[in-house]
Amino acid sequence: MSAAPQFTGWQAIQAEVLRRIHAREWPPGQTIPGEVALAQEFGCARATVNRALQALAEAGVLERRRKAGTRVALHPVSKATVTIPLIRQEIEERGAAYGYRLLRRQEGTHAMLTGPALHVTALHFADDTPFVLEARHISLSVIPQARNETFHEISANEWLLRNASYTSGDITFSAQAASAEVAQHLGAETGAPIFVMDRMTWDGEAAITAVRLSYVPGYRIRTVIGGS
Amino acid sequence: MSAAPQFTGWQAIQAEVLRRIHAREWPPGQTIPGEVALAQEFGCARATVNRALQALAEAGVLERRRKAGTRVALHPVSKATVTIPLIRQEIEERGAAYGYRLLRRQEGTHAMLTGPALHVTALHFADDTPFVLEARHISLSVIPQARNETFHEISANEWLLRNASYTSGDITFSAQAASAEVAQHLGAETGAPIFVMDRMTWDGEAAITAVRLSYVPGYRIRTVIGGS
DNA sequence: TAGTGGTCTAGACCACCTG
DNA sequence: AGGTGGTCTAGACCACTAG
Structure with a gap:
């Protein structure tokens, strides 16, 4: 120290x-x-x-x-750097065994994406306990090869890291009440406070993917700052 | 663009x-x-x-x-930089009028602070609507001059910026269910999902202050990233 | 042990901006 | 108009570490 x-x-x-x-x-x-x-x-x-x-x-x-x-500086602007790890990494760093299960995979559209979109919903587990629910939309016009992936063995989270690159992104954090579906998947009660991370990523002008991560109740994100 | x-x-x-x-x-x-x-x-x-x-x-x-x-980099570690502004600034940047009201001020102790502590609870308003509830503990052994401040006109948030400096800090974000008291102050229902920011700041080895900010339902924190 | 990034230097020119 | 930070240069030495 x-x-x-x-x-x-x-x-x-x-x-x-x-x-x-x-x-x-x-x-x-x-x-x-x-x-x-x-x-x-x-x-x-x-x-x-x-x-x-x-x-x-x-x-x-x-x-x-x-x-x-x-x-x-008059107002030492606190800038907190939040590291967004791979979900697998985050779970393994907690000393837990990582698990993954695909819940749904279907084509459709999405308001923020142009053209057809692939909708993938999946659960990530820490030691067999639900940890985070991933609800993702992938632009098939930008990433057509996503059609050939079942996402049965690998999560969209990791697959995209290997198969797509982005130039910019946008993240929001919020607290949401668990919907019946989310509550069921996470093993929580309907209406429970859920920490939610919404992410949107772009490659130039093209929107690649939009994802909502709903974390298990009690989840917290932590960061450290150094200031004046 | x-x-x-x-x-x-x-x-x-x-x-x-x-x-x-x-x-x-x-x-x-x-x-x-x-x-x-x-x-x-x-x-x-x-x-x-x-x-x-x-x-x-x-x-x-x-x-x-x-x-x-x-x-x-194999895993373009997404680092999102979250800017933590003054509450007043945050409200005014939304084009709203800033308001402040002290709810409680009393001496006591706090688990994370050594010696006596000043407990200050206050509400920050945006256009007369509750925006965030500030529950703060200030170490009186580190910042004794806090005893002479009523916090009636100025929030502890701003007062500390002028009267104390820190070398390091620790922030956590989470989603919490609104307690009866929090719900009442924020004009929400008990159990509503509340976005909570817990902050702890230190000056060297000395803990200065611990604060919990409970935001009004619907609050979201947003950040932008550039990646690869 | 040799190659790579990390850093320092002394000097120079330039863009910007306040007074 | 002049001072300040922003940047570049050409060269040098050093610290680290992979092979």
Whole structure:
């Protein structure tokens, strides 16, 4: 917990800058010395200072503008990075055995997808206990080879990772009351609070897939932040 | 939607590398040419290539190891960055008028905090409609000046931003059934699915505050990802 | 042990923006 | 208009690690 990282190079500068911010030597909103000045103080090249400050700016700790200089962020915008793992990985990382069962597979259409769509519903298990219900729609005009896959042995979740790539995506998290169907599959009571993740992915302008993951009651997603 | 960004410098290299990955010229798992080779191909300095590849590695698109080289990530780890704004900001960005009301303020203790703690419960409104219930515990041994604040006019959410800094934090998202009290405050029915965010922040080893935000039914958190 | 990425340097030019 | 950060360069040394 208290190991001394003993930073060197640009990370040492980053650490020192962070120290001064936390120590209120450079209070929020204040303009800190320019890169040249800091480079001179730390006895290094300006590029090294730049590297350190740029990383802090990306983290939201600093705000940098040309000519205006670098200021300590007034509202240290908390950015939490949520890692979205493969469902199989997530289950196995919990030390549980992964299980999978296809519930339904049929062609149809979907409001967010152009042309025909493949609808796949499946359950993912952790140690034989339902963990998450996957309800997915795959665009058959964009990913026609999905027609040849039964999704009986491999989940659409994993199959798509191997057979499709995306350029952008959109995720929303919400709490939903379990419908009768969802409740039944997850072994919960109808109306139970369900953590839901809706994902939409695109390849350029083409919508590839839309998926809703309904997690078993009690599920929680966790993340860590470092701030100022 | 289709504006031509016309990248230059290291961003152009980044774009080209991404293009080759998406075009499957460099399939997942494959080792791509070394920095020197790419620098020669693109006619730039190695540092410029390094900048581009390093950014992609940080985004999870590439995996880099010394001596082994740079490989296209097999599982493009989806990292979604969730921005945690000030509650006031979040409400105002929705075009609603922000409102605040303190519900309770009392001293006590808290399992996660050492020493005495201040317990503050408050409601945040969007256009006179309850938006989120804030139940917070503040460590009085770490932030003693909280004793002098009534939290009648300013929320603990904002007050802490001005009066405390943190070095690390921990956030969990979950879906919870509304308790009778929560339901009453949010104007929901008991048992309704509530999106809950639990946050814990630390300054070094000292726990500063623990807060639970219970959002009004229908609330959703949204984020965008760019991937491979 | 040799090859790869990680980092630093000293200098330079440029884009941007505030005063 | 001038100062600030953003970026590039050419070269160098080092740390790590795969073979």
